[in-house]
Amino acid sequence: MLIYYLCLKAYPHRQSLRPGRTASSIFSSAIFLTLSSPLYPVNPVASRCASLRPPQFERLLGWRSSARVRDKAGVASARLRLSPQPPTLDPASQKMHYYRYSNAEVSCWYKYLLFSYNIVFWLAGVVFLGVGLWAWSEKGVLSDLTKVTRMHGIDPVVLVLMVGVVMFTLGFAGCVGALRENICLLNFFCSAIVLIFFLELAVAVLAFLFQDWVRDRFREFFESNIRSYRDDIDLQNLIDSLQKANQCCGAYGPEDWDLNVYFNCSGASYSREKCGVPFSCCVPDPAQKVVNTQCGYDVRTQLKSKWDESIFTKGCIQALEGWLPRNIYIVAGVFIAISLLQIFGIFLARTLISDIEAVKAGHHF
Template identity: 30%
Template sequence: MAVEGGMRCVKFLLYVLLLAFCACAVGLIAIGVAVQVVLNQTITHETTPGSLLPVVIIAVGAFLFLVAFVGCCGACKENSCLMTTFAVFLSLIMLVEVAVAIAGYVFRDKVESEFSKNFQQQMQNYLKDNNTAMVLDGLQKEFGCCGANNYTDWENITGLAKDRVPDSCCVNVTAGCGINFKKSTIHTQGCVESIGAWLRKKILLVAAAALGIAFVEVLGIIFSCCLVKSIRSGYEVM
């Protein structure tokens, strides 16, 4: 009876961990999508190490949600095969998370250089492409920035007057506010720095989430192995 009571406790804790997995999975997917949206707006559609990171984060989140579902089915049906699959997949996710963390650290400077290069390329098309203009204006308004490195980058754009910046650079955006501007009326910080700071915050959130998930995953593996052993030993855990 003591063993059966212990297994009931393990099973209950496993359910709690599975709920935590689902919450973490949704969080990872949301962060990955948010980062991917910004990367799509500021980096060209070439495949680069930096552009692949949010895709991996989304994939890990989706896979974690699927694994949690498998674990829930295994625990409900007390199926040792499903619980073993759950433990194996959970171990694989831990390895992927370690790989993503290492890749994020290694390519952190690469992502920023891609931002700077491609943002400046898109600035050259500001007056030629309305879609590009809308994207850049949206980013400058959202992040309170102007230009790639700073507001003076707009001086190098062909067709744009030297004493003018896009209206989206203004602190208080109004029609024509970028003409004959004063430094006090516009955002002087570059978008590479502003967006880079935003991305670093997101990466810190991912890192903190990964640490928390890793701890929960270890517990999940231990509890699932205990449950598998109990099921195979023929104990009634209900």
């Protein structure tokens, strides 16, 4: 009766059965179908209800079942078409390849070591930028940027700002690229360090091979800055520091100060510093504790044989040429240290990039 009731609830349009079919006959048929097919069990309710379905419903279910079969076949064929082709490697290599990428992870040591490496340069770049902007504000350049273009010599603040911009940019790219695991920023950082490394190497090799050309360019550079000695206080301090540290005067001698409008000996000059040299060219007097800024006045009006008694007569180019062989080990050590730091940064960046790419490749397996 329960089976008969369920069939009637499922198909209310069939309130009467075919002649000769009763509830007992329905129940006995269900029991017979169940017991006669032990290897292929049939749901008696579904079997009996299926016999009571209208023809339209049978056609609808047939269409749905065939559509379901077609959908499954289409999905299977699509999966076969979209599945990647197996690598053409031997089984051992395939196993190692899968194991390598499926268990890949980004090393925290390399990640945070690269971050620490770059944050030092990033902070140094911030300091350089701050000092450069402060120096420009003290000289009034920030209020009138055309002063930079009107200078004939080089402004040391420009060099400080350029170094600061490069260090800040590379440090920022390295820090963010390491923390965010950004391959684009890491590639930019690595490429920039490689470019700087080879530029330094090329400059060192060319300076060694073409020493005469480098000497002439340095002389022109020094003479152009002598002409602008009084135009910029930072340039003046740089030249004074160079002459005092190397005990030199001018590019090749004190006569080079004739290039400056304040120190030349021409009759058209009415400067108090005429035929003189800056105080940084003077031989220091141990007895004097206060620097005499007027010690170089009228020095070149005397005989040249007496110049060495009060000022340095050696040019700064000769002084630098003599300083380099005496300190070749220090220069080489500094160059090697900088190169090793750059190579270490390149190694960290490339290792981190390889780890990130391995993790991304592992998601495709």
